[in-house]
Amino acid sequence: MGITVDDLWNLYVGPVEVAKVNTTVQATPVPSADLIPPPPHYYGSLYKGHESSYESELYKTNVNWSFPRTFWWGVASAAYQVEGAAKDEGRGPTIWDVLTHRVTGFTVANQTGDIADNQYYLYKQDIARIAAIGTPAYSFSIAWSRIFPYGRGPVNEQALAHYEDLIDTCIEYGVEPIVTLYHWDLPLYLQNTYGGWLSEEIVDDFVEYARVVFRRFGSKVSKWATLNEPSVFCNTYPLPAGYFKATGIPAKQQPFYCGQSVLLAHARTYRLGKQLMPNSTIFFKNNGGYKIPLTNSTADSLATQRAWDFGEGLWANPTFLGGDYPASVKNYTSTFLRPLTAAERGMLDGSSDIFAHDAYTSQFTSAPDVGIAACLANTSHPLFPTCANTTYQYPASLGGWDIGPAADPGSPWLHKATDWVPRFLHYVQDTWKPVGGIAVTEFGFGEPFEQLKTVLGDIRSDYGRTMYYHDYMEAILQAMSEGVDVVGTLAWSIVDNLEWAQGYTVKFGMQYVNLTTQERSFKASYFEYVRAFQVYQRK
Template sequence: MQMRKRERSLVGVLCCFLLLEIERSVGLELEFTRSDFPSDFVFGSATSAYQVEGAAHEDFRSDSIWDNYTHSRMVPGKSTGDVAADGYHKYKEDVKLMADMGLEAYRFSISWSRLIFVETGEINPKGVEYYNNLINELLNQGIQVHVMLYQLDLPQSLEDKYHGWLSPKIIDDFTAYADVCFREFGDRVKYWSTMAQPNILSIAGYDQGSWPPSHCSNPFGVIHCTIGNSAVEPYIVMHNLLLAHASVYNLYHTKYYELQKGKVGINVYTLGLRPFSDSAADEKAVRRFRDFFIGWILDPLAFGEYPSIMKKIVGSRLPSFTKGQSKMLKGSFDFIGLNHYITLYVMDDSNNTNSVPRDYTADIMVRTSGSKNETPHIQLTTVLRNVVPDPDGLQYILNYLKEDYNNPPIYVQENGRGLAWNSSLEDTERIKYVSNFIRGTLHAIRNGVDVRGYFLWSFIDLYEFLGGYETTYGLFRVDFDSEEKTRRPKLSAHWLLIQDCMITGDQAFKLCFFNGEKTTKKRWYLFDGFSPPICKIVP
């Protein structure tokens, strides 16, 4: 027993040594370890169905709007998610990689098109089988399961039938789909998010046309749209998204909670926001942008109404809630999930008040830039492509939620750094980014913010909605040109593993691996695959 403790302690020391070496190599100082976070805080990673699964035409899966979009439009590299990272067939291998590197949680989305025969409403047994297998594999490896019910991949048949999220008919269909998920998987899944970034979906899909179903109207839009009304459709879509969320939340808590004891939240895309100048007008513009971008979702869920500034500016184009809907919405979340990547500088553009025609962007009356050295631009998606990372922006958002929304439980459900697919496996830029944002999360926790988890986007390289396969975020590189879609760990995967090794010698003893393989032998191997290799053997 004494020898075993000494071996474990030695592994912990080696983990510390290797962590210091990696952090020195990328210019970081060791400022935190896993043990600095609450014991019930979870570190995880995330993917989404269309982006990772592939198998687009297998086992009776039907098309989603992303299938239709990628096959009919010019996307980066003319790429599609038909095969993606082939997660549908390689889930066991992927879960093993998660377990080997010590991930505590995994957030994935369910494909509505794979689970349900939408035309009839019947369940696809193959879809149920796949998600059961994935969930069970995760739990068998001790990994906490977080599920996103909807991550942008609406069944194409519902878009064709009644224009998808533009119709209130979708509320009942989405609730019925969620009912199937809760019934089939809720005995094991305890963390549910209803939908991903409805603010981005409403803007990109129905104002600017850059995401499916590609609605916009002239002179708005980043593409030439043939259908849409940018003045009203973003607001209608968000209205239906919020009501669908509240309906699903109410379903779970009336039908399933007593037995399953799970939690249901919603995911919001957030931006750090800074005034472009010290002027009072720019300060006011930041608050207005924040209300339009985040309050648009959270005010109805917290208070039952849209922000007052939105009512004032948008007027009759903004739908209103009935008293019954307001009551259903208010308090309809157990946690808030955040997707957060960047900070924008905001300049007031309120001289644009009376311009016509109007759209969502014109209503906010701001211009934005990625830094104070750039000229602010009116088109948001133009700015998002080249922005300097700012971890203080995440702290800003976390503290804002604490102060304005009564400190709700929060999970950072996406945060990560995109790099070119063919960049080095030694992704030091990603390590710097992630380290800084995790540190920012820790500072927020110490400031009293109720943050309960951090999920890195993404676990493996996959199909990116804005970048195809040209930009990747994964901890593991996927060789998309190979039939096997081979996975190879990047330096960031090892860095996260070593950080986890820092908890205790016991956990370090358990987690160390060589070439992705755990070993139960008395010899313990650490981290191979780089030049020069960082590999140690414990006698």
């Protein structure tokens, strides 16, 4: 490559923190006291028409509600957020190593993923813990720059052996491994060589990475996500100037160049995966949430449709509805992106076995104050090209109340909008008609001000998050009873972790992690999530 992996670290990242524990730790039995659920709290009434009871169970079993035996569920994580071991065993640097080390203020307090939860060495205990509480699946991502330190070129056998043991440990404990190939941690070398996802050159590199992983683990893993939340990582572009390869692509166009590369990489990876593993379930993870017109005006209705088109639709329409972009997206991208070929559209169409969605919240949508037409005519408008405004408050005519309780202030995008989950699931099914059903592949809640708590008992009693999971699972059960084909759920997250730009200040974990000792403790929300299946899943 003309440059060593150490050179990449030294030139572009600099020194990294090293954990005290840097060899794989064997699991020890989980103390029985750790598995005692919290005492029942008061829960609000169930949906209208359902009788509620708070005598001895957290849930009142309803004869119309059940999860079939085939319904799969578990908890999730992502490599950069939990693994640590930044340079260990040949891992190459990623764009996130640069962002957290070099771009001052990119993360809160310049916190990094150098050590994180040190799961690279503590994975056996983490898997033992989730198995002990009764979790049947663990969804994690593989770090591309561990397998290919440059993103291409030589393969790192040590990394393959690590992930093979992680997968084998899951199987040993009766936990199904669900693997994501890409969760935002782009190998730095690819970004600096050709602009990363801004270039279609990345498609071949990603497919080759997938080929190596599929061939190594395909006999042990049956559920695969190709890419996680492309609308989020594509909107990371343009990356901060001066730290990466410069590009002449205008800033507002960059997310769409990224998007086209992502779609092509996903489609080719899907086709390869079905060829190598014909019985596998392969999908990508969309994200967003239910979009509610703020008023009954025509303008707000049009803005809401544009929000769907530029949100979920940008990815879902090509994969579920014929291989091409929604009309409103295509009207914009056709001015600078090359059109997809007939062969590419055919490759995209039907390239996801399920509709996987990271569905945390919902929001109200409205037209810009200047109107949609004026916004579309002004490329410098902050809402261009979507030209849809969003809010988490009902209109003033309805009191201006929140759509639901707010999460931690570090996550202003998240409110507990679980009342809208059934409508959202209906919308997905009715609009994109996924043959394999819908899976909610991430959902969770940043407990407000949890980072300020110092007493372990207070931290574990995460009432807001517990209510979130209680009401969310009810909402899924309601939607299923109404005919929506929901096939699985994955809760975010297995542990408190690096929440990207918010560092460790926002907590989504269903387990508390003491980042000094790396000790884990179950929170009340984890028991609540498990309880939904203890009560409602058919035996």
